[in-house]
Amino acid sequence: MSHRRKHVHALANELAVTLEDGDVVCRVTAVCGANLVEVERGDDDAGGTTLVRVPNKFKKLAWFRAGTHVVARFVDARELEGRDDVKVTGELRRVLYAEQVKEMRRRDDGTWPKAFESEERGTGCALRELAGALEEDEARARATARDGGEARDGSADEDDDEGSDDGLPPLVANRNRRRVRTYVDSDESSDSD
Template sequence: MSQATKRKYVIRELLEEFVVPTDNQQIVKVTRGCGNNLHEVVTDQGGAGFLVSMPTKFRKNVWIKRGDYVVVEPIEEGDKVKAEITAILRRDHIRHLKQNELWPHGFADETACPEKTDGRETDGQTEEEEEEEDSDSEEDDEDDYSDLFVNTNHSNNYCGDDDDDDDDDDDDE
């Protein structure tokens, strides 16, 4: 399988499949990246963090940053590394888990998803305007990949003809 094909399947799995943790899996929060595809995480109970490893299918295809939530499965053979990442959770995954009441209570206050509630401030908008915004945002959510990590280390260079160069040649004549 080529690298591009592998990336396509991994991204599709990340975007489309909603993961529900099994009995031996748990949801943890990434506190820092330690290098060599290792990340330090904490559970919803807090306490000391532990290391988890990223499986090879995610390496160079998906990036995890501090504050992201992942599903991990414990491994027995590790002394320092206690678990392996099985799934990376995005905003829509978190929303799905909260709706099904599977989200850990320790993380409940940290992930305030903008849900429509009766007690929220309206910022001077009427209910009709809010409903229009909600319907517009639902249509945009399907194609919104803004929460995916973008590598800012690479610049997007534009290679095109500049009209300014042609003007300078005309001035010289």
């Protein structure tokens, strides 16, 4: 394993994250290309976004998207005074994974920014939430079928097919597949053989 890869893997596997002077916990708001990321600073009360350069050592080793927490080091604001041509104001130091974020929140030593405290903890995956909603719908359908098609309030249940598609877009034909045509031969002599 190369020297670069070894150190990036060590950063990812380290559970206790220690921040050096000048390091700031940020949240990625947009990925702007191969080596630029737009982040929202955790120590900034204004809630503005800024661009951060992603070093080459993270190339093909660390993946992140909008909502991912990272540690970045920024250029001193006094150095940027009066310069409007500077858009990239920092450099990404490490990507924080779920276990590391959980550990930083649990420690309560001031490393986790108060700006990100209002986020819901442990929301999980959107697919899990969708799967949970589908399981609830199936459980309701089974309960309705067990009760003989009557709703719990005693009134007859309406057709489930009409109400189940509320808010969903119509299905579109899949044009990536060939249409299979089947021909039915109504020759009765082949049936007798």
